[in-house]
Amino acid sequence: MTKVQTDSRSIRIKGRSFLAVVLTPELPLDQWLERLDDLAARSAGFFLGRPVVLDVTDLQIDRQQLGEFLAHLAERNVRIMGIEGARHSMIAPGMPPVLKGGRPAGDVDVASVEPVAIAVQPAVSDSGDLQTEPQATVLQAPRSALQSLVINEPVRSGQSIIFTEGDVTIVGSVASGAEVIAGGSVHVYGTLRGRAMAGSVGNSQARIFCRKLEAELIAIDGIYKMAEDLPTDLLGQPVQVWLEGDAIVAGKVN
Amino acid sequence: MGKVIVVTSGKGGVGKTTSTAALGAALAQRNEKVVVVDFDVGLRNLDLVMGAERRVVYDLVNVIQGDAKLTQALIRDKRIENLFLLPASQTRDKDNLTPEGVEWVINELKRYFDWVICDSPAGIERGATLAMRHADVAVVVTNPEVSSVRDSDRIIGLLDSKTVKAERGERMEKHLLLTRFDQNRAARGDMLKVEDVLEILSIPLLGIIPESMDVLKASNIGAPVTIADAKSAPAQAYFEAARRLAGEDIPVTMPEEKRGLFGKIFSRRAA
Ligand SMILES: Nc1ncnc2c1ncn2[C@@H]1O[C@H](COP(=O)(O)OP(=O)(O)O)[C@@H](O)[C@H]1O
Numbered sequence A: 001m002t003k004v005q006t007d008s009r010s011i012r013i014k015g016r017s018f019l020a021v022v023l024t025p026e027l028p029l030d031q032w033l034e035r036l037d038d039l040a041a042r043s044a045g046f047f048l049g050r051p052v053v054l055d056v057t058d059l060q061i062d063r064q065q066l067g068e069f070l071a072h073l074a075e076r077n078v079r080i081m082g083i084e085g086a087r088h089s090m091i092a093p094g095m096p097p098v099l100k101g102g103r104p105a106g107d108v109d110v111a112s113v114e115p116v117a118i119a120v121q122p123a124v125s126d127s128g129d130l131q132t133e134p135q136a137t138v139l140q141a142p143r144s145a146l147q148s149l150v151i152n153e154p155v156r157s158g159q160s161i162i163f164t165e166g167d168v169t170i171v172g173s174v175a176s177g178a179e180v181i182a183g184g185s186v187h188v189y190g191t192l193r194g195r196a197m198a199g200s201v202g203n204s205q206a207r208i209f210c211r212k213l214e215a216e217l218i219a220i221d222g223i224y225k226m227a228e229d230l231p232t233d234l235l236g237q238p239v240q241v242w243l244e245g246d247a248i249v250a251g252k253v254n
Numbered sequence B: 001m002g003k004v005i006v007v008t009s010g011k012g013g014v015g016k017t018t019s020t021a022a023l024g025a026a027l028a029q030r031n032e033k034v035v036v037v038d039f040d041v042g043l044r045n046l047d048l049v050m051g052a053e054r055r056v057v058y059d060l061v062n063v064i065q066g067d068a069k070l071t072q073a074l075i076r077d078k079r080i081e082n083l084f085l086l087p088a089s090q091t092r093d094k095d096n097l098t099p100e101g102v103e104w105v106i107n108e109l110k111r112y113f114d115w116v117i118c119d120s121p122a123g124i125e126r127g128a129t130l131a132m133r134h135a136d137v138a139v140v141v142t143n144p145e146v147s148s149v150r151d152s153d154r155i156i157g158l159l160d161s162k163t164v165k166a167e168r169g170e171r172m173e174k175h176l177l178l179t180r181f182d183q184n185r186a187a188r189g190d191m192l193k194v195e196d197v198l199e200i201l202s203i204p205l206l207g208i209i210p211e212s213m214d215v216l217k218a219s220n221i222g223a224p225v226t227i228a229d230a231k232s233a234p235a236q237a238y239f240e241a242a243r244r245l246a247g248e249d250i251p252v253t254m255p256e257e258k259r260g261l262f263g264k265i266f267s268r269r270a271a
C-alpha cells in the first residue's frame, strides 16, 4: 500500500443534486395556465421555494411564445430554474439554462386531483451532459435512501456519468477523456483511464475501485489527485482509493 | 431495404475515404448494388479516389436543395456497373446539409441500393453527426496510435447517443477497422498493439488493413484499391472485411510481413 499526502488546502469541487418539480405544459397555453391557477388555488405555495423545470419537449412553440409563457409563469411566482427539451432556436439570452439528462423520480401527487401534469425528477447537478444511461438504469421508483447505478458498457471519451444519489458501477472501462461522478463509491470492472470522482456530494467514506488504474484524475469528497501524483507502482494494478483525513490513500486490492 | 453504413473516425487522415471506396467496390464485386456517399462537404475526396472527379455535375447539396434530382447526381462507376457515387459539393459548406434533406436522401437511396456507404468528414461536428445519423452499421476507422484511438472512442459514444438508432433505444452495430497498420513499426513496438486497441475500444474487429504503397498507387490512378490491384495485401484485407460486413463469420487474418522476416505478429508477440 502506498500513502501520499496532499496539500490540506486543496480546492473542493462538488456536485449537488436537487429534486426539481417538472412542469409539462400543453397547448393551448392559456387554458393550461388556467388549470395551473386552479391547482395553485387549491394547494397554495406549492411552487414556493421549489426548483421548477419546464419540459417543452413536445411543445410546438417558438422563441417569442416561450418568452411570453415564461413571463406568465413569473407573474404567478413560478420561477423556472431550467428548461428541458428545448430546441436551440427557442432559447433567447436571459432565459433559464437548457437542462439535459434529468431522470424521472415518480409523479407528485398534488391535492389528489391532477389538473396539470407534474413529474418530479432529480435536477442535473451540472451542465447535465449525461450521454450514457442505459434504459435499465433509468430510475422509475421514487427515491429511496440508497441507490446504485450500474452501467453495463464502457464509458466513452467525452461522456460523463453523473449520479449523485449513490454508487456507480461500470461493467467495462472508463476511457481517457471520460468521467464518472458519484455521490457514493465508484466501481470500475475494467480499466479506469479517465476521471473518477467519488463522494461528490460530501461523502468522505466513498471509495474508488478499479481493476486497472490508469486514471487521469481521481477525487474523493472533492480532494483530488492527478495522474502524475499517483504512485507509479500502482499503475496498471487493481486498486482501491479512499480518504484518510484530508489525504487520498491508494492501495492494491487483490 | 438496403443497409446504411457510416465510415467514421473522429480523426482525419486515418483512411475513411480510402476504406469507403475499397469496401464499396468490394461489396459491389459481390453483385450487390452499392452507392458510396461523400459527406465531406467542402473537402470532397471520394470522387478522386473513385476516379470520377471529372464526371461530377450535381452533388449532395444540389439534391438536398432541390436543384437536381437524385438520379442526376448519381455517378455510375465505369468499371463496376452496380457501383455508384453520390459526390459532395466542393464549393458549398456543410451548413447546406439539413437534417431533413439528409434523411430524405438516405431513405431514397435505401430503396434502390443494397448498401449505402457514407464517408464521414473528420471531427465531431454537424457533418460527422449527420453522416452517422441514419446509419444501421458503423465502421470505425482507427490507426494504431493513441490520438486516433481516443477520437474513435469519442465517436463510438456519439454513435450510441446521437443517432436515430440510439434515440429509439436500439443498439448501433459497430465494427473496428484498423487501418494503416505498419508491420515494421509494430514489430519495433512503435504502435499500439492490436489487442490494446481492441481492449480500449471494445467493439468487434472487422479487419486489419496494412500500411501499403498499393493504396497510394490505387488512389493515384483513381481507383479503389479493391479494383486497382485486387491481389494486393490491402485489397485482400478489404475483401475480407467486406465479407464480414455482409455477415460471413471468418477469422481476421493478420497482415504478414512480405519477406517473412517477422512472421505473424500475433504469434511473435504472444505472451
Ligand atoms: N492502408 C494504407 N496504406 C498507405 N496509405 C494509406 C492507407 N490508407 C490510407 N492511406 C493514405 O492516407 C491518406 C489519408 O487517407 P484518407 O482515406 O483520405 O483518410 P480520411 O478520409 O480518414 O481523411 C491518403 O493519402 C491515403 O492514400
Ligand SMILES: [Mg+2]
Pocket: B016, B017, B018, B040, B045, B119, B120, B121
Ligand atoms: Mg476523407
